[in-house]
Structure formats: C-alpha cells, structure tokens
Amino acid sequence: MNYKALAERLLPGEYPPLSYYEEKYPPRGLPEKAEVTRLAPSPTGFIHLGNLFAAIANERVAHRSGGILYLRIEDTDLKRKVEGAVEAVIHALHYFDITFDEGAEIGGDETYAPWYQRQRAEIYRAFAKHLIEIGRAYPCFCTEEELSRLREEQTAKKEITGYYGKYAKCRDLSEEEIYANLDAGKPYVIRLRSLGDPEHKIKFRDAVKGEITVTENDQDVVILKSDGIPTYHFAHAIDDHFMRTTLVIRGEEWLASLPIHLELFDALGFCRPRYGHNCSLMKQDGETRRKLSKRKDPELSLEFYRKEGYYPRAVKVYMLTLLNSNFEEWYLKNPSAPLEEFPFKVEKMGKSGALFDLDKLNDISKNELSNLSVADMGAFLKVWAEEFGTESQRHYFDDEEKLSRVLALCMGVGGKKRRKDFTTASQAMGFIRFFFERPAEYDEYRVDRQERASILTDFLASYSPADDAQAWFEKVKTVAGAHGFATDMKEYKLSPEKFKGSVADVAEILRVATTGRANTPDLWTIMQILGEKEVRERIAEALK
RNA sequence: GGCCUUGUGGUCAAGCGGUUAAGACGGCGCCCUCUCACGGCGCAAUCCCGGGUUCGAUUCCCGGCAAGGUCACCA
Numbered sequence: 139m140n141y142k143a144l145a146e147r148l149l150p151g152e153y154p155p156l157s158y159y160e161e162k163y164p165p166r167g168l169p170e171k172a173e174v175t176r177l178a179p180s181p182t183g184f185i186h187l188g189n190l191f192a193a194i195a196n197e198r199v200a201h202r203s204g205g206i207l208y209l210r211i212e213d214t215d216l217k218r219k220v221e222g223a224v225e226a227v228i229h230a231l232h233y234f235d236i237t238f239d240e241g242a243e244i245g246g247d248e249t250y251a252p253w254y255q256r257q258r259a260e261i262y263r264a265f266a267k268h269l270i271e272i273g274r275a276y277p278c279f280c281t282e283e284e285l286s287r288l289r290e291e292q293t294a295k296k297e298i299t300g301y302y303g304k305y306a307k308c309r310d311l312s313e314e315e316i317y318a319n320l321d322a323g324k325p326y327v328i329r330l331r332s333l334g335d336p337e338h339k340i341k342f343r344d345a346v347k348g349e350i351t352v353t354e355n356d357q358d359v360v361i362l363k364s365d366g367i368p369t370y371h372f373a374h375a376i377d378d379h380f381m382r383t384t385l386v387i388r389g390e391e392w393l394a395s396l397p398i399h400l401e402l403f404d405a406l407g408f409c410r411p412r413y414g415h416n417c418s419l420m421k422q423d424g425e426t427r428r429k430l431s432k433r434k435d436p437e438l439s440l441e442f443y444r445k446e447g448y449y450p451r452a453v454k455v456y457m458l459t460l461l462n463s464n465f466e467e468w469y470l471k472n473p474s475a476p477l478e479e480f481p482f483k484v485e486k487m488g489k490s491g492a493l494f495d496l497d498k499l500n501d502i503s504k505n506e507l508s509n510l511s512v513a514d515m516g517a518f519l520k521v522w523a524e525e526f527g528t529e530s531q532r533h534y535f536d537d538e539e540k541l542s543r544v545l546a547l548c549m550g551v552g553g554k555k556r557r558k559d560f561t562t563a564s565q566a567m568g569f570i571r572f573f574f575e576r577p578a579e580y581d582e583y584r585v586d587r588q589e590r591a592s593i594l595t596d597f598l599a600s601y602s603p604a605d606d607a608q609a610w611f612e613k614v615k616t617v618a619g620a621h622g623f624a625t626d627m628k629e630y631k632l633s634p635e636k637f638k639g640s641v642a643d644v645a646e647i648l649r650v651a652t653t654g655r656a657n658t659p660d661l662w663t664i665m666q667i668l669g670e671k672e673v674r675e676r677i678a679e680a681l682k
Numbered sequence: 683g684g685c686c687u688u689g690u691g692g693u694c695a696a697g698c699g700g701u702u703a704a705g706a707c708g709g710c711g712c713c714c715u716c717u718c719a720c721g722g723c724g725c726a727a728u729c730c731c732g733g734g735u736u737c738g739a740u741u742c743c744c745g746g747c748a749a750g751g752u753c754a755c756c757a
Contacts, residue, residue: 180757215756282755298684299753327755353685363755370757393686394752417688420750427749463695466706490688491750498694498707555720614716627715645716657718
C-alpha cells in the first residue's frame with residue numbers, strides 16, 4: 139500500500155512539515171514548576187457547578203505555580219454551538235473570581251492562538267495526513283447503519299462493542315477497494331489504526347487518583363469526522379500539546395477514554411501532559427446518589443447562585459473545602475488571609491465523589507456575609523435587587539441612611555459578635571422587609587388577644603422614643619409587672635406557676651405587633667429606626 | 683455485561699500498623715438571653731463484608747459486595 143499517495147488523495151494539498159508547528163508553538167518559556175492548565179468547554183453556554191469545581195482547581199494550580207490558565211473552546215460539534223456562549227462562560231466564571239491569562243475572547247499572548255478548535259482545522263489535518271502517511275490512520279467507509287448493526291451483533295454475542303480487531307472492516311481494505319470507494323464518492327471518516335492490546339495493563343500515575351491501572355486501547359477511534367473536523371480525542375491531543383498544557387485537570391468521566399488519549403499522544407510522537415481526574419459532585423436522590431443533573435437539580439446551574447444571591451466568595455470557599463480537605467482547617471486559622479495564599483495541591487484533591495451539601499454552603503455563606511462591612515453589604519444587596527428583586531425591594535435603597543442603620547443592626551455591627559442572619563441576598567432582603575413594609579401577616583402570639591390588647595395599650599401610653607435602651611426596657615418590665623408577668627427571667631424560671639408569663643412574653647407581643655415576627659434583632663433599636671409615628675401606627679394596627 | 687474508579691458518623695472528612703478514631707456542617711440538650719441570631723459547653727452517631735499477613739489491623743494483601751463512571755462521526 140502506498141500510504142503517501144493515499145494521504146495525498148484523502149487530504150490533498152501542501153501542508154507544512156510537522157516541525158513547522160513545533161516551531162510555531164514553541165514550549166512556553168516558563169519557570170520549571172509553572173503549570174499550564176486550561177478550561178476547554180464546548181460552546182453550549184451552560185456552565186455549571188461541576189465546571190466551576192474543575193475551573194477553581196485549574197485556576198489555583200496554574201496561578202499558585204506562576205503558570206498560565208487559558209480558555210479553549212471545543213466547538214467541533216456544531217450542535218453544541220450557542221450564540222454568546224463564550225462571553226457567558228467568561229462572565230460566569232469571572233463572577234467567582236476565575237480569570238484567564240489567555241484564550242478565546244480573552245486576548246493575551248497570541249502565540250498559541252487560535253483558541254477555537256474550528257479555526258485550527260489545518261493543524262489537525264496536517265497531523266491526520268501524517269498519520270495516514272505512516273500507516274497509523276486509515277479511511278473508514280462504514281455507514282451509521284453498519285456501525286449500529288455491528289454494535290447489536292457484538293452485544294448479542296456479549297462481546298466488547300466498538301471498532302477494533304476483526305470487527306474493523308475498513309482497516310485492511312485493499313488499495314483497490316479504497317480507491318473504488320473514493321471514486322464512488324462514498325463518505326468516510328479517518329480512524330486511528332490502534333496498535334494496542336487490551337490484555338496489556340499499564341500503570342499510570344494520575345495527579346489526583348494516584349497510581350491507577352489502565353487497559354491499553356485497541357479501538358480504532360475516529361480522529362477526523364466525515365466533515366473533516368476532528369473528534370474530541372484527536373483535537374485534545376494536538377491542542378494540549380501545542381498549547382503546551384502541562385497538567386490536564388478534568389472530570390473523571392474522562393478516565394475511561396484516557397487509553398485513547400495515551401495512544402494518540404504516542405502515535406503523534408508527542409510528550410504526554412500529566413493528568414488529574416477529579417471526582418464529580420453528587421446528589422442524594424432517594425436511596426442512591428448520582429451526579430448532579432442539569433434536568434433535575436437547579437443548584438447545578440451557576441445561575442441558581444446568582445439568583446438566590448449567594449455571595450460568590452462563599453461558593454468559592456465551599457468548592458475549595460471540597461477540593462482540598464485541608465482547606466477548611468487552614469481557613470479557620472487564617473480567616474482574613476486572601477484565598478490565594480492557601481497552598482492548593484492537586485494531590486490533596488478528593489478521590490471519591492462528594493455529595494453536594496447545601497447546609498454546609500449556607501453555613502459558609504452566613505459566615506462570609508457576616509464579615510462584610512455595612513457598605514459592602516448594602517452594595518451587594520443593591521446589585522442583587524436591581525437584577526432579581528421585586529419593585530418594592532428596590533425601594534429599600536431609597537433611604538441610604540435608614541438602610542445603613544437596618545443593616546448595622548441586623549449584622550450586629552458594633553456588638554461583641556456579629557449576627558449571622560443572612561445566608562443569601564434574597565433571604566436577607568426578606569429578613570429586612572419589615573423595616574420597609576408593614577407586616578402582611580403576624581406570627582403566633584402565646585398570650586391571648588384580650589391580654590395582648592391591654593398590654594399594648596399600656597405600652598403605648600408609656601412609650602417615648604426619647605428613652606434609651608435601658609429606660610425603654612424598664613418600661614416594658616413595668617408593663618409586664620402590672621399585668622402579672624414576671625419581670626425577672628431567673629425568678630420566672632424558678633417558679634413559673636406564680637406568673638401569667640414573663641417579660642419575654644410581653645416583649646414578644648410588642649415584637650410581633652411592630653414587626654409581624656416573633657424573632658428579630660433588638661426591639662428597642664428596631665423601634666428607633668422605625669420612628670415613633672410608625673411604631674404607634676403599627677401597634678394600633680395590631681390592636682384591631 | 684466488559685473495563686476503570688471509589689468505599690471512615692446523616693454530610694465533608696483527618697488518620698494509613700498500636701489513637702479515648704481529629705475537626706467542620708447538620709441533629710439534640712444545656713448555658714447566656716426580652717425573642718431570634720451570635721457565642722460557650724455538652725451529647726448521640728463512623729472505620730462495607732469475609733478471609734489472610736501480623737503479637738496487633740480502619741490502616742497491608744486477596745476475595746466478595748455496594749456505589750459511581752464509561753463503552754458515539756457528543757464533548
């Protein structure tokens with residue numbers, strides 16, 4: 139067989155010698171330890187928590203080591219293309235503080251451009267042609283029907299499915315047959331001629347999983363589709379080589395195709411990058427756990443976190459605690475250190491799939507938000523409300539001075555310890571609602587209606603906004619005492635039967651009447667913020 | 683089904699030959715307290731199973747089992 143002539147027939151034209159590409163995309167002149175990592179999404183525009191998970195790992199590894207993180211778009215499948223997707227990906231990741239050094243729509247060093255695979259067609263073809271020339275690739279004329287019939291046949295015989303060994307019909311087509319097919323204008327793909335033996339097990343060192351054993355690939359995988367566009371596998375080998383990726387961190391769903399990639403790198407004569415396969419985020423679904431799914435789990439979408447108003451850093455911190463189990467301990471010790479200072483390690487990444495725990499995220503989120511300044515909190519809420527808030531919520535920001543007092547109170551600014559009432563922006567906006575809108579409904583009271591009315595009336599009679607917190611509370615106690623309620627909590631707990639209730643019950647009545655809620659921050663301050671007129675009107679309203 | 687990966691409390695997990703088997707989230711209880719939140723203290727709860735190796739296995743080996751992934755001209 140004259141491979142050279144066949145290659146010329148299949149991929150006619152003058153291609154540069156392979157050395158040309160080696161020179162055009164030279165090794166990066168980075169320090170020895172510097173890692174080059176990448177994110178290589180398909181342009182569907184849908185970027186989810188799993189992507190973010192891997193993105194953080196890639197970003198940390200690159201930037202901790204003084205290396206490069208770049209963005210490559212794997213657009214070899216037209217069906218996956220969505221307009222504006224690349225910008226959406228960049229934007230979504232930027233929200234979580236992931237920035238690329240170079241890549242599609244990023245700019246940066248143009249040496250390794252283009253970053254869209256469709257624009258790299260020539261390179262793939264040059265190397266496909268080379269593989270044909272050396273007999274490591276061949277045209278396959280099998281139709282989709284033939285292939286699926288083959289699959290059925292193999293399944294029926296309980297054999298391994300795929301295009302390999304004796305099942306690789308087009309592998310040993312004679313020169314005459316090939317040219318006859320070509321002359322007949324039959325469509326074809328280019329397949330790799332695999333030299334692997336599935337009986338051979340290879341030890342492989344994965345940066346995350348440690349030592350693993352892989353079975354040699356013996357599948358004659360497609361490298362160029364019938365439209366001349368490469369498959370993922372082929373493009374991966376070529377791009378990660380010429381973009382000089384040093385470490386490929388990707389989801390463990392790729393582990394199964396690692397043997398293909400290994401063979402491809404060898405066939406192309408490329409030095410392989412290191413790989414780290416990270417586990418996927420799981421979700422408990424009844425009895426079993428499964429991968430987070432786009433369909434069923436809204437929390438998979440990054441959009442979910444923006445809509446709910448999770449503080450981006452909180453999501454990042456949670457991802458980091460799952461990514462590197464020692465992160466949490468470090469963060470506890472270094473609460474104010476920049477996250478960038480954490481010594482992130484690929485080897486510390488978890489080997490087994492972690493269940494996504496919203497409770498944990500919420501806890502982290504509370505902590506993160508409680509550390510914000512009033513001004514930062516206000517800014518954060520405002521941005522959220524402008525995009526996701528209701529019309530009335532947007533008016534909370536009209537009176538900045540009032541909002542500041544509200545936030546300071548709810549966050550416990552100035553107190554010994556910060557309060558942690560806010561988990562997300564949407565929840566926080568709901569929490570502060572009663573400062574800006576009258577209660578639409580009231581929590582349950584423990585005291586009956588008649589007693590309540592009498593207590594509220596008495597309170598109103600003595601209430602003065604000029605009172606300080608202490609004087610105010612003395613008055614509450616006086617009202618309590620006058621109605622047969624204990625004024626001292628210790629005394630009440632010792633012998634509750636002596637009283638109708640305690641000052642706590644009286645405070646609750648006032649609290650629910652003015653705010654609608656049984657649980658709020660300090661009532662005196664709330665009344666100060668609301669102002670006398672509003673307090674009196676609300677209590678009068680509750681009296682009805 | 684083949685192949686690969688993983689298996690420590692409900693969750694995330696440290697430990698990797700001898701430990702009272704860390705810590706965090708969640709749960710429960712107590713304290714603080716005008717409620718809540720915060721904070722403090724405490725409680726319950728774990729080494730998948732079976733064989734080895736060993737004076738001794740959660741830790742090493744083998745075999746099960748279970749879970750997950752993957753078997754496209756999708757990435």
